[in-house]
């Protein structure tokens with residue numbers, strides 16, 4: 001194929017990939033339902049859960065756990081990475097709405113590596129401030 005044709009194809013491919021990446025953040029049906037009025041910057045998170053978001057300030061798709069999870073690669077989230085669409089190394093804000101305990105986020109799977117502890121009721125709108133942005137790979141409690 002000619003260089004010119006190849007260049008045009010590359011441009012079309014780049015556009016298609018860009019479109020895929022830009023469109024890779026659909027909220028799940030469950031997340032879209034039940035619109036509610038909340039003050040700006042207030043995280044939407046049910047009691048009993050640790051909630052976390054793809055973006056800072058509790059924005060973007062949300063994940064939530066009530067239990068301990070040794071490997072966040074097991075939890076799908078297409079908005080995190082085109083090539084690794086799961087929650088591993090993806091959370092950028094977090095709130096602990098647990099009923100009893102501190103929640104611990106770990107840098108690596110199986111509760112290893114650096115640990116960030118979030119007390120019950122505590123929240124971090126930007127995990128960059130804790131040097132823990134896009135790092136969490138497992139969590140447990142108490």
Ligand SMILES: [Ca+2]
Pocket residue numbers: 088089106107108109134135136137
């Ligand atoms: Ca990690």
